[in-house]
Amino acid sequence: MKIQVSLIPEEGSQVEYTIDGDGYREVLQNGGGIDFRIHPARVAAEIHKILETVTLDVSVETALDLDCGRCLESFTLPVQSGFRHTLVPARDGDDQKADLADEDISFGYYQDDLIDLDALVYEQILLQVPMKPLCEEACRGLCAQCGVNLNAAPCECRPGAVDIRLEALKKFTVKKQP
Numbered sequence: 045m046k047i048q049v050s051l052i053p054e055e056g057s058q059v060e061y062t063i064d065g066d067g068y069r070e071v072l073q074n075g076g077g078i079d080f081r082i083h084p085a086r087v088a089a090e091i092h093k094i095l096e097t098v099t100l101d102v103s104v105e106t107a108l109d110l111d112c113g114r115c116l117e118s119f120t121l122p123v124q125s126g127f128r129h130t131l132v133p134a135r136d137g138d139d140q141k142a143d144l145a146d147e148d149i150s151f152g153y154y155q156d157d158l159i160d161l162d163a164l165v166y167e168q169i170l171l172q173v174p175m176k177p178l179c180e181e182a183c184r185g186l187c188a189q190c191g192v193n194l195n196a197a198p199c200e201c202r203p204g205a206v207d208i209r210l211e212a213l214k215k216f217t218v219k220k221q222p
């Protein structure tokens with residue numbers, strides 16, 4: 045959704061909509077090399093404007109399908125995030141990408157009277173992608189010797205003797221079909 049700044053009423057406005065997960069999967073492909081799929085996102089935003097400064101209070105509700113870094117099983121991570129974003133019109137010479145380099149994305153610029161709300165939502169969701177996804181904190185992972193998923197069943201292996209080939213397998217991540 046794009047917000048036209050000149051049309052924001054003095055008393056502010058509210059929007060609620062859903063972003064289809066498929067629509068922006070590509071935008072989210074650079075999640076630090078982590079492969080994931082995104083569910084449709086519920087977005088609610090309160091929009092206020094004082095002179096040319098626009099403040100957005102945005103809440104996002106979605107979920108990510110991720111592969112566990114230990115057991116390689118895919119799992120769904122619920123994502124709920126609220127953020128405030130303040131935007132001012134871009135002037136010549138402003139480094140409009142500067143704010144994106146930072147984890148703090150609370151300040152930014154808009155251009156041509158338009159704010160791309162979806163893009164702000166994408167950024168916010170990207171920040172929620174864990175560096176090392178785990179299906180649960182206590183995930184037991186795969187047996188380094190026989191490769192069995194230890195969450196499902198214990199195996200007969202004795203700890204100690206690690207098969208080097210299975211060590212390599214652990215680093216292997218399963219690519220999902222789009």
Ligand SMILES: [Zn+2]
Nearest residue numbers: 112115179183
């Ligand atoms: Zn796991």
Ligand SMILES: [Zn+2]
Nearest residue numbers: 187190199201
């Ligand atoms: Zn085993």
